[in-house]
Amino acid sequence: MVEISKQTAADDAAIETLMGEAFGPARYSRSVWLLRSGPPISDLCLVLRQSDTMLASLRFWEVRLEQQTVLLLGPLAVQPDLRGQGYGQQIVKEGLARAKAMGKWPLVLVSGEPDYYPKFGFVPAASYQLDWPGFVEPERLQFLELQQGALAALRPPLRVRAVNA
Numbered sequence: 001m002v003e004i005s006k007q008t009a010a011d012d013a014a015i016e017t018l019m020g021e022a023f024g025p026a027r028y029s030r031s032v033w034l035l036r037s038g039p040p041i042s043d044l045c046l047v048l049r050q051s052d053t054m055l056a057s058l059r060f061w062e063v064r065l066e067q068q069t070v071l072l073l074g075p076l077a078v079q080p081d082l083r084g085q086g087y088g089q090q091i092v093k094e095g096l097a098r099a100k101a102m103g104k105w106p107l108v109l110v111s112g113e114p115d116y117y118p119k120f121g122f123v124p125a126a127s128y129q130l131d132w133p134g135f136v137e138p139e140r141l142q143f144l145e146l147q148q149g150a151l152a153a154l155r156p157p158l159r160v161r162a163v164n165a
């Protein structure tokens, strides 16, 4: 039986090990970490467990998109030997549903695999001319609307920065 719940401090070490395996030792030097300056949104820090074993982890941070505050999805990782069994999709769907229900954010932004996120409703962000803090492959940037009309209201180009930058 798989269950998705909020992370606790007791999960931190296992999550750090999982993220190290998934993204490598240099992960904190990637430009996306310049946007994760404060703590993540604790209500959206989730783990997927089976029989007390953590199989997947997902976190979200708030970031500034010009004057708006939006959500940044990630990091997301599934235990290496359990990938391709739907756990990634389950935890992402749950995280996005919780984010939408909280009603605080118009949009979610992700820097992720261009082929993985469209199944959740993400669309390419290239046409919004995002000014990202550092190097990123533009095709990785994708948006999801949590509030109808949020994408249509955007006026490119748009600066993406940490909330306290």
Ligand SMILES: CC(C)(COP(=O)(O)OP(=O)(O)OC[C@H]1O[C@@H](n2cnc3c(N)ncnc32)[C@H](O)[C@@H]1OP(=O)(O)O)[C@@H](O)C(=O)NCCC(=O)NCCS
Pocket: 022, 023, 076, 077, 078, 079, 082, 083, 084, 085, 086, 087, 088, 089, 090, 111, 112, 113, 115, 116
């Ligand atoms: C990416 C990741 C989270 C996906 O989780 P998962 O549990 O393996 O994926 P799921 O079983 O939910 O989904 C499988 C589907 O996603 C696709 N998929 C899996 N990894 C993918 C990737 N890196 N890029 C594109 N598609 C991917 C599969 O082809 C499959 O497609 P289908 O449903 O059409 O058959 C997982 O592979 C992982 O932890 N990877 C290492 C860390 C990482 O890359 N994190 C995300 C970066 S954006």
